[in-house]
Amino acid sequence: MKIKAAVTPKTGQPFEISDVELPEIGTKEVIIKVVASGICHTDVSGRDTGMVNPPSVLGHEGAGIIEEVGSEVTELQKGDHVVVSFASCGECDNCIANHPAHCRNYAELNLNSHIDQDTNTLVSRFFGQSSFATYSLVNERNVVKIDKDMDLALAAPLGCGLQTGASTVLKVLKPEAGSSVAVFGVGAVGLSGIMAAKIAGCENIIAVDLHDNRLELAKELGATATINSRNVNVAEKINEITGKGVQHVLDTTGVDMVVEQAILSLDAFGKIATVVTDFSLNIPLEILALKGGSIVGTSQGDAIPQKFIPELISYYKKGQFPFDRMVKFYDFEQINKAFEESENGSVIKPVLKMK
Missing domain, CATH: 3.90.180.10 (Medium-chain alcohol dehydrogenases, catalytic domain)
Structure with missing residues (x-):
């Protein structure tokens, strides 16, 4: 053909x-x-x-x-x-x-x-x-x-991309209602994670990026706070916003210094999920150990597409995604x-x- x-x-x-x-x-x-x-x-x-x-x-x-x-x-x-x-x-x-x-x-x-x-x-x-x-x-x-x-x-x-961001939040991180989530990198995957965090009922949804236009859209889609990381200590700002750090992080960047800031922004026993596959990390894992935190990698947010994509469409039709x-x-x-x-x-x- x-x-x-x-x-x-x-x-x-x-x-x-x-x-x-x-x-x-x-x-x-x-x-x-x-x-x-x-x-x-x-x-x-x-x-x-x-x-x-x-x-x-x-x-x-x-x-x-x-x-x-x-x-x-x-x-x-x-x-x-x-x-x-x-x-x-x-x-x-x-x-x-x-x-x-x-x-x-x-x-x-x-x-x-x-x-x-x-x-x-x-x-x-x-x-x-x-x-x-x-x-x-x-x-x-x-x-x-x-x-x-x-x-x-x-x-x-x-x-792919939207499924990955939303499923990583809803199916991998599984944030409780009222918990805090930070999303590092708010392209399509990160913005999908922002919308998923809102669906989950998170109290603090913090978007971190270098581009103001993306941060503005993140706020419109559910972020309760935004941070332009260009000239700010992100971990200090997140701890200032939450008072104790975040329980959940979605990282879409795979950049060492960004992931280090994500670790520093965790609350005790917090969890970072990364969706990036083409990078290697050189970060101070002793900080993660002291926090009792964890990093988990995921492909496609561990989604079953035949179940999750119709779920996303249902959220979209309700105005939630x-x-x-x-x-x-x-x-x-x-x-x-x-x-x-x-x-x-x-x-x-x-x-x-x-x-």
Whole structure:
């Protein structure tokens, strides 16, 4: 099947819209007519760091309409509206224990994409989807059926970044009503965490970032206090706001000095959850030990997409998760402009519309 796709020709080069062949559908796969795809920081890494083997097709926050189903697919049918999330094997111990985001085959299934140059066929797909394209071939395990009254283009970014931030707060940190949460880095993931903390009923929700425009939006989405960390001792300011530090921290930065400030801002027995995978820390862990605190890493907020994405949509419809406030739409052909505006910070969550 011939499709249009935004191809990464070589590492670090701009996208090129061109024709690519999609493989034949498998028995447990579906073909999706892609309506939209969000752009996430991981797509930037895929383009620029050698994560994938170019030429490749990136994109991992797809949404669209099922065009065809494999012979063994039973829960999905042609015409279903769907969001596509990460891939998992469904067979390892972690998948069986309902932790698909920590699938033992996660890297193999998600962190690759390649076009066979002899046949021009997309032989491996980014996050099992490669949604920077007009059509996507996806295993049924990646797919989340959603109500047809939900705007598909708006729903697209729920498949990764927004799911990650919200689920890390609600399912990993699990803050009690009346507790305190600090979010370091309020891009799309951090802002999703802010909204989730408000849903959880947190009393103090503190947003920390370098950009005033993001902090202003964080306040509108639920932050009770904001800190521009450029010229402020963040830990001292958080302790001043709360009187004793925060019980929960979401870190989206992975920067040593930021995580150190997060540790210093913890209350006794506080917990930091980090969603960043491409960094190593050099921090004074003795401070963490003295506080009885902990740091936990998480992939996708340990979410089960088929359960959590409909939950987020329900919150959105009730006005409790207004993530549309951070989205800007672009035509598919504007993909390089969308990436540029995401990287310079002028846009928080770009979403491509395939028409």
